[in-house]
Amino acid sequence: MKAVVTVMLKRDVLDPQGAAIRRACGSLGYDGVRDVRQGKIFEVELDAVDEAAARTLVEELAGKLLANPVIEDFRLDRLEA
Amino acid sequence: MKAVVTVMLKRDVLDPQGAAIRRACGSLGYDGVRDVRQGKIFEVELDAVDEAAARTLVEELAGKLLANPVIEDFRLDRLEA
Amino acid sequence: MKAVVTVMLKRDVLDPQGAAIRRACGSLGYDGVRDVRQGKIFEVELDAVDEAAARTLVEELAGKLLANPVIEDFRLDRLEA
Amino acid sequence: MKAVVTVMLKRDVLDPQGAAIRRACGSLGYDGVRDVRQGKIFEVELDAVDEAAARTLVEELAGKLLANPVIEDFRLDRLEA
Numbered sequence: 001m002k003a004v005v006t007v008m009l010k011r012d013v014l015d016p017q018g019a020a021i022r023r024a025c026g027s028l029g030y031d032g033v034r035d036v037r038q039g040k041i042f043e044v045e046l047d048a049v050d051e052a053a054a055r056t057l058v059e060e061l062a063g064k065l066l067a068n069p070v071i072e073d074f075r076l077d078r079l080e081a
Numbered sequence: 082m083k084a085v086v087t088v089m090l091k092r093d094v095l096d097p098q099g100a101a102i103r104r105a106c107g108s109l110g111y112d113g114v115r116d117v118r119q120g121k122i123f124e125v126e127l128d129a130v131d132e133a134a135a136r137t138l139v140e141e142l143a144g145k146l147l148a149n150p151v152i153e154d155f156r157l158d159r160l161e162a
Numbered sequence: 163m164k165a166v167v168t169v170m171l172k173r174d175v176l177d178p179q180g181a182a183i184r185r186a187c188g189s190l191g192y193d194g195v196r197d198v199r200q201g202k203i204f205e206v207e208l209d210a211v212d213e214a215a216a217r218t219l220v221e222e223l224a225g226k227l228l229a230n231p232v233i234e235d236f237r238l239d240r241l242e243a
Numbered sequence: 244m245k246a247v248v249t250v251m252l253k254r255d256v257l258d259p260q261g262a263a264i265r266r267a268c269g270s271l272g273y274d275g276v277r278d279v280r281q282g283k284i285f286e287v288e289l290d291a292v293d294e295a296a297a298r299t300l301v302e303e304l305a306g307k308l309l310a311n312p313v314i315e316d317f318r319l320d321r322l323e324a
Contacts, residue, residue, distance in 0.1 A: 013230065013232070013233065014230045014232065015230070016226070016227055016228060016229060016230050019227070020227045023227075064178070065178055065181070065182045065185075066178060067178060068175065068176045068177070068178050070175070070176065071175065071233055
């Protein structure tokens with residue numbers, strides 16, 4: 001199975017990298033860009049007996065290795081057979 | 082509108098960060114994890130007259146500011162009204 | 163001039179990416195590795211009338227664009243003529 | 244011992260994140276900033292019998308876990324007792 005996990009800074013945590021990209025958009029003339037936030041994405045290939053087991057595994061991993069739960073939110077975005 | 086863009090290293094480009102996470106999974110006893118690849122994700126809030134305009138804008142931005150097309154692939158993952 | 167700025171998560175902020183690398187070191191047999199912390203580094207080429215001006219410029223930039231002062235510390239590591 | 248390793252994209256590899264920051268500098272009025280390149284930095288705490296052993300260990304690690312030698316250069320920046 002393939003799981004896709006996204007990790008974003010929590011909404012109330014300043015994201016200077018995203019802010020720099022938004023400003024860069026403006027300087028290139030893309031004035032329609034109002035906000036940019038940057039995060040991480042992980043594509044995880046895994047063996048699991050079923051979708052529930054995969055989901056449990058990925059959520060454990062995300063909390064331990066992929067995200068810092070104090071400042072970041074993670075989300076299991078997709079799970080593909 | 083909100084656009085979600087993902088940027089991953091091309092398949093044939095080694096991803097040492099992903100490899101480190103896969104190894105860390107193994108050392109924590111998660112033997113079912115066979116591969117991990119790490120990328121970047123960007124959530125972009127933008128004004129656009131319609132979906133086609135938003136799509137064009139985001140694809141231009143991605144090629145100029147978000148990804149290095151020589152080593153990375155980008156994909157417009159979602160576009161939400 | 164060239165300024166080198168490093169940005170690290172504050173000591174009391176968990177660094178899951180660093181932790182994953184430390185675990186990966188262990189799984190490769192590098193048992194002497196006790197801790198890994200990952201940060202960002204920026205090499206900035208800039209024009210400035212003197213070193214003091216360069217220092218001021220870089221510290222302003224770092225606080226606005228390179229680091230989130232709530233969770234990260236930045237440091238002007240080197241300044242080369 | 245503490246080793247500090249920096250990993251930068253090779254000079255001939257486009258760095259869109261660095262370019263975005265440079266543009267953002269311009270849009271904030273910092274016109275003296277001519278170029279920005281972003282890389283990764285790793286602070287590694289390790290046990291080693293002497294400096295030569297530490298150096299060997301860190302260079303092996305860097306080539307395997309910290310950098311992709313095809314697109315990135317790494318450098319052992321500092322080694323502190």
